Amino acid sequence: MDLSEARHAFVTGGASGIGLGIVDAMVRRGLRVTVADIDAETLARVVAERWEGVRGVVLDTRDRDGWARAKAEAESAFGPVDVLVNNAGIAPNGREFADMDPESFDRIVAINLGGVANGVFAFAADMRARGRGHVVNTSSQAGLTASVPGVGAYATAKFGVTALTEALRQEMAPHGVGVSLLCPGYVATNLAETTRKIGGEIRQYAGSMPPSTITPDDVGEMVAAGIAADEPVIVTHTRVWRSVEPRFTAIREACERRDAAA
Template structure:
């Protein structure tokens, strides 16, 4: 098990919700925290919630910009030294809308933040971790990155991409001693989820109250992330209620495997993990 005390954790989307919960959980392990957010004011708000004994700094960060990442890395390293754990958590939602209603510029923005933002973080800190032969990267996907549904196509596409990227990266970095985990949040209290909730429950306060009552508090997701880093676990599932939906989807996929499309076709190759 990894000892996290005194390590430095860099969290994007650190200005609320899951990012704040991750920060609280790592703070419980005695780490130093860097909270980075497009809105530094939100990050400062989350930093103020941490115990005074915690060493914490906040930074402005546009995850779409390699230059913004470079500037953030320089500041973080000047204060705390090498970053030991990177949590690529920043993300946005499209709300509950059919794909036909998502204009090209909005689709591109979702991909730029949810996917390219993760790539940029990995390119900023991953090579340094590999050179030191230690470190851990946590990429936030979503249960929608495992079980997509209608009205969330663009968001789900971005979160499936995060899963694929993370699985491949875990294999690539394992020989260098760097771990990679993927977080799959379900319904969790955050600005994004509450904004989406407002759209689907407008004019129905009773429905909103029921959904809000079933939102998980972010610190519990954070604690699951901490355990995954400590034990180098590949997947972080915090909402087990989605299990049967995922099982049904996988069964449909496996049922599609049959004889080769070309008679007597055989590659002699197998895909293993």
Template sequence: MELAGKTAFVSGGGGGIGGGMAEAFVEKGMKVVLADVQLDYAKEEAARLGEQALPLALDVTSLDSWAAAREAAIARFGRVDVLCNNAGVSTTWTSLDQFSPEEFERVMAINVTGVFYGIRTFAGDMRQRGSGHIVNTSSMNGLSPYRGLATYSASKFAVFGLSDAVRDELAQDGVGVSTLFPGLVRSRMSMNRASGAQGSGVSREALEARMMDPLRVGRAVARAIETDAPYIVTHPEHKAHFEARCRALLDAFDAGLEPG
């Protein structure tokens, strides 16, 4: 997809990866809608990016909020060509059996249902036009789960599976779908996770040192949209861990139900 002159709608656009996406899109000559539950954060990003950026309040767990945001985006820019379902929340490093049911439901509502609502809101317009692209933010934890982050990993694995299925569903209508698998990227969410790193066995300083510049991620997302790439991986150093997990799964296929 040629990006110049197009409009992108970014949930969780008030900073971090969402802010990096928006900045990369503006570099490409796009207009951007920065939608965030914290409107002040979205306004700060929009002020930095200029008149081509529109800040909006968005609660991704509310279809009514999505509908209002879509209406405002179309009123300002005419249409939305790219949807980035990027809003999400992390969790504290907690054993799953100690995790509260209320917090589990909140994480799923934001990280999974929020992605569904975004697609539900914008995919129909894209299908009718025969063009568009959707980017769903999963995580490295959506490829390789880690102890203490079972709830977060479950939500991000769900985004991965949902995205692959939707990519197949929308391809015939000219709409692309990419899944973003970021490692640690400099953001409020990552800083909050680093502050509670004692449960991970990794120091806060070590986690902060790994954090990538959000603009680098945003530029990778822009390239993926241009080429209709299915996956975007930010931190290749995790490849060996993922390969080991895949190898174990493939070995299970080979072993069969009754080895020998």
């Protein structure tokens, strides 16, 4: 999508971290932006620091009625949404499945996968009817390969986002609506803090990442470029293929064995 022709972006989890990086990238391109976030205090500060074309709406992405209200408010203020970024999420709980509290699993899936689906439910039909727009869904490198112990619930949700996005891209392409999957690696954000604020569990897990040189603003620019090029997948870090290749190699080899046996 040519962002010079877009007018309104709606970004969840937009008051901090990667979401805020995407908000600022959209602002730099002249879009009006609705910033949706569950943290009312941080949201108010972010909006106050930006121009009048940025407005906030408090939203728990698990709340479908809340989505309906947020959409109505956003479009009443700024018109139809051209760019939807389903970015809100929480961190891994660091637990292996054998040790996991089912409530922790449910929370991660409800926010990281269910919240994305709810955004699609709220906006996809209108975008399809207008024949324009772009959807970005935030998955993770953990949505491409589940290779680190302690991120099982998180990876389950993020793999779901990957599948949802791939299916949505096929459905929306004939109608002129683009869909991209954002798969960030480790980016220094306040994700742990926001996870704790909503009662989520944070534990150190094997494979914890070193400090990242990729910033939220960097990711925002990558997302803007990915929208402009209608990229199906946006990765943020180098050498991602090295971590995902074993999974795809195993799938290819399984298929080849079955073909050979046929």
